[in-house]
Amino acid sequence: MASLQLPSSLHGEPLSNSTMFMGMRAPLTFSPYTLSGKHLHSRNQFIVFSKKLWGLEEAMRIRRERELTSVTKVKRRPPLRRGKVSPRLPMPDHIPKPPYVGSNLLPEISSEYQIHDSEGIARMRAACELAARVLDNAGKLVRPSVTTDEIDKAVHQMIIDAGAYPSPLGYGRFPKSVCTSVNECMCHGIPDSRQLQDGDIINIDVTVYLNGYHGDTSKTFFCGDVSDEMKRLVKVTEECLERGIAICKDGAQFKKIGKRISEHAEKYGYGVVERFVGHGVGTVFHSEPIIYHHRNDEAGFMVEGQTFTIEPILTLGSIDCITWPDNWTTVTADGSAAAQFEHSILITRTGAEILTTY
Structure with a gap:
């Protein structure tokens, strides 16, 4: 709780030590044997002055409480509810598919680090550039009344028009071509018939499979007039990603990523979700590290030529989560908002190249 401080002046006049009270300075005392005539008048003036100062202090306290209440009072959003999920979209036969497509099992994370030669790096750049371009175009669709299912259809079409495969489609029974995570949804939201509302935030997570390589990226977008509280969460989450990337280079320790992200998030009182992690990416969708x-x-x-994702999720409240019966959609346990950003990066001798830009 913020403590109330007395003003250093009143009506432009400095307060001397003799007029400070309430334990901050020794209180003035008056002997009954010395208070008479002019002194008694001075005492009465002091009592009036003290009452005025006390009244000012009380008024300041009430105003401060009202201001604090107005700042901390957040408009409560209705909880996220599952809409209708439309049938899986078809894929052209000529587009190559990842090996997990057609299996109902969730693929295991590969234990092999993905380190590429020059040809592999060129293909990674192409896949990641496409993913970034699709994500940017998907973000332009975000506005009130648009459904996440409409975003999924647009993403699906953009990817197949580029001759690529939408990596989430058919991954461990995931039924859509993109993940759309709204408000308290941490990640892995399944596109459905729910219309976006004014003030929502939405993370769109795009991964494409092009020429045998996956490019993976995500960003949180604003829908309409978003509150300052939500804007700040989104801004700080993106800054956390940037700080995590900044320490990456050949020979750097992986654990420094988490340290940098946590340090920045904690400055603002945000939680850093522990359950979901970044991963190696390349010819395999998910691998070590x-x-x-x-x-x-x-x-x-880290090793030069290595590719992996960094994708922090920050929350306004609890980092605990609940996964819906669809086994994918995961929301914050307390209903607080969550934001996420993700890039695929390439480790170089002197730093890291962000591959998911264009």
């Missing part, structure tokens, strides 16, 4: 976004003591060093 596992990238923790919170403080950790995991061993391991």
Whole structure:
């Protein structure tokens, strides 16, 4: 609770030590044997002055409480509810599919680090550039009344028009071509018939499979007039991603990513979700190394030519989560908002190249 401080002046006149009270200075005392005539008049003046100052202090306290209440009072959003999920969209036969398509099992995370030669790096750049371009165009669709299902259809068409496969489609029974996570949804939201509302935030997570390589990226977008509180959460989440990337280079420790992200998030009182992690990416969708976004003591060093994602999720409240019966959609346990950003990066000798830009 913020403490109330007395003003250093009143009506432009400085307050001397003799007029400070309430334990901040020794109180003035008056002897009954000395208070007479002019002194008694001075005492009465002091009592009036004290009452005025007390009244000013009380008025300031009430005003401060009202201001604090107005700042902290947040318009409560209705909780996220599942809409109708439309049938899976068809894929042209000529587009190559990842090996997991057609299996109902969730693929295991590969234990092999993905380190590429020059040809592999060129293909990674192409896949990641496409993913970034699709994500940017998907973000332009975000506005009130648009459904996440409409966004999914647009993303699906953009990807197949480029001769690529939408990596989420058919991954462990995921039924759509993109993940759309609204408000309290941490990640893996399944597009459906729910219309976006004014004031929503939405993370769109795009991964494409092009020429045998996956490019993976996500961003949180504003829908209409978003509150300052939500804007700040989104801004700080993106800054956390930038700070995590900034320490990456050949020979750097993986654990420094989580340290940098946590340090920045904690300045604003945000939670850093521990359950979901970054991962190696390339010819395999998910592989080692596992990238923790919170403080950790995991061993391991980055290697030149290696590619992986960094994708922190920050929350306004609890980092605990609940997964819906669809086994994918995961929301914050307390209903507080969550934001996420993600890039695929390439480790170089002196730093990191962000591949998911164009």
